[in-house]
Amino acid sequence: MHTANALVLGLLGSLALASRPLSSNELASKGTTPALPLGLWKEAKRRRRHDDGARGPWKESQTGQLPFLSRPKPSASCQEHYFDQLVSHDPHIPSTTPNETWQQRYWFDATFYKPGGPVFLLDAGETDGEGRLPFLSQGILRILSEATNGIGIVFEHRYYGKSFPVSDLTTDSLRFLTTRQSLDDGAHFARNIVLPGLEDIDIRAGGSTPWIYYGGSYAGAKAALARKLYPDVFAGGIASSAVTAAIEDYWQYYEPIRQNGPSDCIDRLVNHTSLIDSLLAFEQPALTSALKGYFGLGNVTSDADFVNALAIPLGSWQARNWDPSVGSTRFFEFCDTLTANSSSVHEVDLFQPAQLAALPSLPKDPRKALASFAAYVSYVREHVATLCPPDTAQDDCFGTDEYSGDELDDYEWKSWAYQFCTEWGYFIGAPPDSKHPSLVSRLLTTEYTGKICRKAFPPGDLNSVPARPNVTAINQYGGFNFSYPRLAFVDGSEDPWIYATPHSPLAPHHGHRHSTTSEPFLLIKGGVHHWDENGRPSPPEPEEIQRVHREDVEFVRAWLEEWREEQREKERKRRGRWRWEGEGRERSRARWT
Incomplete structure (x- = not known):
């Protein structure tokens, strides 16, 4: 030695x-x-x-x-706005006062909007939402909104950027930071938002406007979860580099x-x-x-x-x-x-x-x-x-x-x-x-x-961190096998996070899951982390990225048509029920006169 x-x-x-x-x-x-x-x-x-x-x-x-810090200073059409969000959506973790709210930041661009067009909600994930603004001007939100006459929205995650429901980050104050609470934020926002300057247009989810959820990485997993947990709110979801399998x-x-x-x-x-x-x-x-x-x-x-x-x-x-x-x-x-x-x-x-x-x-x-x-x-x-x-x-x-x-x-x-x-x-x-x-x-x-x-994270009076992360809270919804109609997965073949996605070599279906219009399953050859999220008008994107963006537009258009047909069918059934109920009341009155 x-x-x-x-x-x-x-x-x-x-x-x-x-x-x-x-x-x-x-x-x-x-x-x-x-x-x-x-x-x-x-x-x-x-x-x-x-x-x-x-x-x-x-x-x-x-x-x-x-976050793409090369972005230009936000224009007047992309100013930050704030939404009155609930501090807690979970009755088991109540806020200090009932229905207490805080200000959650978001941005939107309605440049390409026409009545009846969809809304694309981009979850900013675990970072300052301002860093996602280039996706409104030349990334995935711009691409999809322009192709479908839609509105793009960047939605900042609670406890990031300027979106805080608390005044500090002690262990007790962090008790409202869960994946489910942040998912509830998106659903509550979509059901209740009225965009400044567009007050005369009702774009709220659950009505005549379809909402599509987009996210990359952790936010990609949230896009998948949002589509599965709130199918009545989000008509579709695009999960890019989505880490749907939580792994200790x-x-x-x-x-x-x-x-x-x-x-x-x-x-x-x-x-x-x-x-x-x-x-x-x-x-x-x-x-x-x-x-x-x-x-x-x-x-x-x-x-x-x-x-x-x-x-x-x-x-x-x-x-x-x-x-x-x-x-x-x-x-x-x-x-x-x-x-x-x-x-x-x-x-x-x-x-x-x-x-x-x-x-x-x-x-x-x-x-x-x-x-x-x-x-x-x-x-x-x-x-x-x-x-x-x-x-x-x-x-x-x-x-x-x-x-x-x-x-x-x-x-x-x-x-x-x-x-x-x-x-x-x-x-x-x-x-x-x-x-x-x-x-x-x-x-x-x-x-x-x-x-x-x-x-x-030392234990607080109201909250403590478990000895081991509760990965079951995430994996119970699908993990490697995560799937749902009108939910797309887009991954990069060289992404260090691919082993936590449905494209993982650890997935039971590895090599056997096929892409369909309802459930697109796309792999960017040589791609790394959510490479489909950014874009540029010129010079042209590489052919592999152009291909993925073309497919994004194609399946989203098909989803929107399918969703609208579903709404028409619901309306036909609703009207038919009213006619049947009305005829029933008329027959009932005839028997008693």
């Missing part, structure tokens, strides 16, 4: 560094990464404020949904990356990760300290926090998009660094085969692999370690023992954390089977990744 330690210490001491640093915008973009610690999120937030006006064209939210240990997040990433890069990363785990397993303080130090993370106390930081670059896979103006190429830059031939690590040649054999988990081609390992170290030092300012302790940036913040402004990390701790799970780490190849350290267990639930 001593010989192996000396060799590794010598190797790490020879590593050279060369790569460009992250910009403040790219620092903000790290929010998509499951590995992003709260300390780094707060640093990203501080830098965003400091660099106001200098941000790039996109950022990612806690779960990787794209979601290690499969990294599988689409492992399966579809550049093979040489993935092989090297798997080997590097295994090597690092083996070195840490020696439990030799000098070796562990040197290993962390050469990655630029020498002052990260916890081994698990150290390897968690190494996983941060993997989050950029989800940030890819077919439109380069809103997507990221960072993942492939990371891979290019790992696989580039390195001429600056000639010190590796000093090691003889017999000496290299003393290293644990040695790859087949040690010199090539160790050169790549040097490049990996360089990348982490320049792109991860530097996320922490020089005047801040690394444990404050990369540590996971301190969780605080009950202000509404902390919703960006706290609201979704509460939701996955209570209902959804999705603790993302290494595979439970040690034989399964892993891109991340085996130290990233559910015990580690679920730590936030125990530390961020």
